[in-house]
Amino acid sequence: MIIAVTIIHIIVSIGLILVVLLQTGKGAEMGAVFGGSSSTIFGSSGAGNFLTRLTTGMAIVFMITSLTLGYFSGRHSSTSVFDTRSESAPAKPAQPIPGTPPQAIPSPAPAQPAPAQPTPAPQKK
Numbered sequence: 107m108i109i110a111v112t113i114i115h116i117i118v119s120i121g122l123i124l125v126v127l128l129q130t131g132k133g134a135e136m137g138a139v140f141g142g143s144s145s146t147i148f149g150s151s152g153a154g155n156f157l158t159r160l161t162t163g164m165a166i167v168f169m170i171t172s173l174t175l176g177y178f179s180g181r182h183s184s185t186s187v188f189d190t191r192s193e194s195a196p197a198k199p200a201q202p203i204p205g206t207p208p209q210a211i212p213s214p215a216p217a218q219p220a221p222a223q224p225t226p227a228p229q230k231k
Contacts, residue, residue: 108178115171122164129157 108175111171111174111178115168115175118164118167118171122161122168125157125161125164129161
């Protein structure tokens with residue numbers, strides 16, 4: 107659903123930009139004095155009324171999709187990648203990298219037997 111709303115949002119954004127750029131500005135009436143042509147492609151009233159309604163409709167859709175995407179981005183999932191890892195899995199020993207010389211692993215020193223204590227000789231009386 108989020109993907110569909112995002113696609114609609116992008117299409118409406120581009121359409122809104124184009125519709126706003128198609129509208130004539132406030133100072134366009136001065137150009138008509140010097141030989142400007144009338145806009146009869148959108149009817150006798152010109153493009154103003156149609157483009158104004160189209161801009162309003164696209165702005166409403168843009169705001170609705172913006173609020174929807176904002177709502178969905180605020181909801182975080184309660185799971186993460188680390189939650190799926192099992193705790194009982196044994197840790198793997200580190201594998202040596204191929205091509206590197208093996209490192210000497212110090213082995214524990216063998217236990218030295220305690221020096222033998224001479225037994226005291228029995229004393230004669």
